[in-house]
Amino acid sequence: MLRLCTHSVLPIALAPRSSRVSFCYFQAQQQQAGEDLIAWVRQNGGHVHPSLRLLVHSSSGLGLAATRPLLSGTPLITLPPHLPLSLPTFPASSQDQTLLQLAQLVPEDLWALKLGLKLLMERAQRGSFWWPYISNLPQRFNIPVFFTGSEIANLQYAPVIHQVKKRCRALLDLAKEVETVLSKLGTDQQPFGGQEVNASSLGWAMAAVSSRAFQMHNSSGSSRVMLPLIDMCNHSFTPNARIIQQEEKGGTSFVVVAEGNLQAGANILLSYGALSNDVLLLDYGFVESQNVHDFVEMRYDKIMVDAARVAARLDGDGYSQLAEWKQSILEQLNFEGVGVSLQVKFGGTNLVDGRLLAALRVLYAQDSDSVKRKGHFPTPITEDEGALKSKELTEAGTLVLEYRIAKKKVLVDCMRGLSRKLQSLERDKF
Numbered sequence: 283m284l285r286l287c288t289h290s291v292l293p294i295a296l297a298p299r300s301s302r303v304s305f306c307y308f309q310a311q312q313q314q315a316g317e318d319l320i321a322w323v324r325q326n327g328g329h330v331h332p333s334l335r336l337l338v339h340s341s342s343g344l345g346l347a348a349t350r351p352l353l354s355g356t357p358l359i360t361l362p363p364h365l366p367l368s369l370p371t372f373p374a375s376s377q378d379q380t381l382l383q384l385a386q387l388v389p390e391d392l393w394a395l396k397l398g399l400k401l402l403m404e405r406a407q408r409g410s411f412w413w414p415y416i417s418n419l420p421q422r423f424n425i426p427v428f429f430t431g432s433e434i435a436n437l438q439y440a441p442v443i444h445q446v447k448k449r450c451r452a453l454l455d456l457a458k459e460v461e462t463v464l465s466k467l468g469t470d471q472q473p474f475g476g477q478e479v480n481a482s483s484l485g486w487a488m489a490a491v492s493s494r495a496f497q498m499h500n501s502s503g504s505s506r507v508m509l510p511l512i513d514m515c516n517h518s519f520t521p522n523a524r525i526i527q528q529e530e531k532g533g534t535s536f537v538v539v540a541e542g543n544l545q546a547g548a549n550i551l552l553s554y555g556a557l558s559n560d561v562l563l564l565d566y567g568f569v570e571s572q573n574v575h576d577f578v579e580m581r582y583d584k585i586m587v588d589a590a591r592v593a594a595r596l597d598g599d600g601y602s603q604l605a606e607w608k609q610s611i612l613e614q615l616n617f618e619g620v621g622v623s624l625q626v627k628f629g630g631t632n633l634v635d636g637r638l639l640a641a642l643r644v645l646y647a648q649d650s651d652s653v654k655r656k657g658h659f660p661t662p663i664t665e666d667e668g669a670l671k672s673k674e675l676t677e678a679g680t681l682v683l684e685y686r687i688a689k690k691k692v693l694v695d696c697m698r699g700l701s702r703k704l705q706s707l708e709r710d711k712f
């Protein structure tokens with residue numbers, strides 16, 4: 283698989299935040315850079331509560347924390363309308379014009395790159411107003427487009443592997459198109475100061491935006507903006523703060539407000555949304571081990587049916603010797619015959635696809651233990667959990683294992699739920 287080497291991004295920047303290799307050095311360096319960012323927000327008319335500090339966490343990078351107890355409703359950060367970074371609506375210069383022309387080339391799969399191009403443009407400008415913000419962004423992102431071919435294959439989940447490969451291809455294609463456009467422009471029209479923009483720098487910009495941008499809705503529609511400092515808040519499905527948008531004369535301002543009383547030392551956590559682990563992995567580069575919004579999509583087939591039957595501990599007359607009435611019901615459910623639709627979903631709020639549940643009630647059959655061992659995934663959870671303890675793992679390798687363990691846990695939980703449902707339906711028959 284193609285590898286988008288992040289190091290070639292460097293020439294486009296002055297001194298972006300270091301990678302997280304040497305944690306202590308990084309911590310000290312970041313403390314200072316974080317203070318500079320807070321000072322920049324205050325100098326430019328924003329508010330940062332005096333009890334907020336930027337801290338470095340080993341697992342989630344930089345984050346904001348309260349140094350003293352804070353009451354619910356306390357405004358923690360306020361950004362006036364000129365601090366957020368967004369794509370210009372109207373071109374103010376010939377560089378802006380090129381930027382908007384390039385943004386039109388960005389395909390849907392790479393949505394984050396529209397704003398990413400603006401970020402790259404500011405990153406290439408030495409005197410950029412946003413430099414204190416941009417210099418605090420990570421130099422590299424642990425998202426799958428930067429994984430090696432084997433790391434991508436090790437995700438073991440076909441829909442996400444497909445999406446990663448699609449994004450990689452789209453990035454490479456876009457890089458060529460951008461290069462062609464830039465090669466035809468005069469110096470005064472160059473948005474990136476004449477620097478080379480390749481798949482790697484585009485990948486960096488895409489990751490920076492997909493993992494940090496906020497979706498803003500106002501009277502002129504919806505668009506994405508980058509919110510300096512606010513985007514240092516990490517994610518939780520049980521957040522203790524939220525972002526409020528306020529419309530004012532000069533545009534939209536953003537306020538982060540404490541939701542509930544905060545204790546001293548509390549991390550300030552926002553919810554990034556009800557996101558599956560696929561989105562968290564692809565756009566943010568992390569996964570939640572207990573994610574109620576996660577699901578697994580599978581192709582309905584004999585292995586899967588066996589899996590569900592084993593989980594439900596049901597006996598029956600076997601998939602291979604299907605009675606005529608069963609065949610007919612499976613056709614009505616579109617699992618057999620003309621117009622089949624074989625995709626079924628496990629997880630999410632319904633836990634088990636209703637169509638599948640109906641099919642299994644009809645089918646419950648023969649002996650096999652294939653699911654517990656493997657199902658659609660080539661390795662069992664226990665093996666993945668063992669591999670996760672290895673000291674040799676890279677950052678990407680760790681994320682790959684966390685991802686597939688979480689996916690398999692969704693399946694196990696669903697199989698248990700399915701078992702309970704099927705058994706209670708069987709009991710209700712009598």
Ligand SMILES: C[S@@+](CC[C@H](N)C(=O)[O-])C[C@H]1O[C@@H](n2cnc3c(N)ncnc32)[C@H](O)[C@@H]1O
Pocket residue numbers: 341342343344345420493494513514515516517518565566567568569
């Ligand atoms: C909006 S930024 C938050 C600030 C970020 N931690 C930093 O160092 O700049 C989002 C990124 O933070 C990290 N992150 C946020 N919440 C996390 C969580 N609950 N677990 C692990 N990583 C998390 C991920 O790398 C994600 O892409």
